[in-house]
Amino acid sequence: MNRIDLDGRNAIVTGAAKGIGYAAAERFLDSGAKVSLWDFNREALDNAAERLAAKGEVQAVHVDCGDEDAVAAAMRETADRFPAIDILIANAGVAGIVKPAWEYTMDDWHHLMRNDLTSVFLCCRAVVPGMIERGYGRIVIVSSIAGMEGAPGNGAYAAAKGGAITYAKTLGKELAKTGVMVNCSAPSGIDTPLLGDITPEYMETVTSKMPIGRLGTAEEVAAQIAWLASEECSFSTGAVYDTSGGRAVY
Numbered sequence: 440m441n442r443i444d445l446d447g448r449n450a451i452v453t454g455a456a457k458g459i460g461y462a463a464a465e466r467f468l469d470s471g472a473k474v475s476l477w478d479f480n481r482e483a484l485d486n487a488a489e490r491l492a493a494k495g496e497v498q499a500v501h502v503d504c505g506d507e508d509a510v511a512a513a514m515r516e517t518a519d520r521f522p523a524i525d526i527l528i529a530n531a532g533v534a535g536i537v538k539p540a541w542e543y544t545m546d547d548w549h550h551l552m553r554n555d556l557t558s559v560f561l562c563c564r565a566v567v568p569g570m571i572e573r574g575y576g577r578i579v580i581v582s583s584i585a586g587m588e589g590a591p592g593n594g595a596y597a598a599a600k601g602g603a604i605t606y607a608k609t610l611g612k613e614l615a616k617t618g619v620m621v622n623c624s625a626p627s628g629i630d631t632p633l634l635g636d637i638t639p640e641y642m643e644t645v646t647s648k649m650p651i652g653r654l655g656t657a658e659e660v661a662a663q664i665a666w667l668a669s670e671e672c673s674f675s676t677g678a679v680y681d682t683s684g685g686r687a688v689y
């Protein structure tokens with residue numbers, strides 16, 4: 440593993456209890472950062488914090504990132520421990536609900552929007568003013584290839600993830616002169632607990648589109664995120680980076 444230099448940096452990683460968020464937090468700790476782990480699964484969060492504490496300084500914050508008041512409270516709790524946040528990985532998200540786009544109920548739709556898009560907005564809004572004030576920040580929003588291509592049978596997820604991409608592009612452009620870089624990671628078919636919520640038929644559709652012929656690992660996505668979160672990522676903002684095993688064509 441290359442060691443990305445994150446010495447002295449303070450990071451928030453949302454959805455850090457499992458999967459890509461956990462791998463990103465681990466990589467950050469190995470790279471010298473201190474990490475505030477945000478997740479709404481308390482048991483998994485406490486387990487993750489216990490394991491990650493062996494690698495460096497972590498804080499576990501129990502928060503539903505789709506809830507405005509909860510995110511504000513989480514930000515206050517985090518600021519008590521880490522007053523200056525340099526890095527936000529807006530990664531928390533839930534799997535899609537597989538059904539035809541016109542059959543979604545309002546509850547289905549809101550569930551995806553809240554967890555996969557509103558959470559991105561609320562967490563970015565919580566950290567951006569401090570980053571602007573200090574003239575430095577790195578934000579990585581974890582979207583999905585579904586947000587670039589659309590995803591037949593997974594419409595609300597694709598719409599939420601597409602929204603996250605255009606939000607990252609917008610924020611990146613708005614903040615381009617402030618020292619705050621905002622980029623997007625767009626994975627496809629990563630072997631994490633999230634895949635347990637996906638039907639085997641839908642999974643087959645996903646893997647059949649990936650020329651590399653295998654699932655990616657959370658660590659492979661974390662490697663990309665670590666660079667996007669580093670000081671070296673200084674001339675790239677509002678951009679989307681795929682980790683899709685050759686699936687993305689643009």
Ligand SMILES: NC(=O)c1ccc[n+]([C@@H]2O[C@H](COP(=O)([O-])OP(=O)(O)OC[C@H]3O[C@@H](n4cnc5c(N)ncnc54)[C@H](O)[C@@H]3O)[C@@H](O)[C@H]2O)c1
Binds near residue numbers: 453456558582629
């Ligand atoms: N695994 C894949 O194939 C894949 C592909 C494309 C995109 N993604 C995206 O990557 C991100 C991470 O996914 P993963 O595969 O690691 O999933 P995962 O299920 O392994 O981990 C997601 C974590 O986010 C947490 N979480 C979800 N909603 C939350 C909320 N509202 N508030 C706080 N915590 C919340 C969960 O408790 C969980 O710990 C997600 O945004 C997902 O959509 C994953």
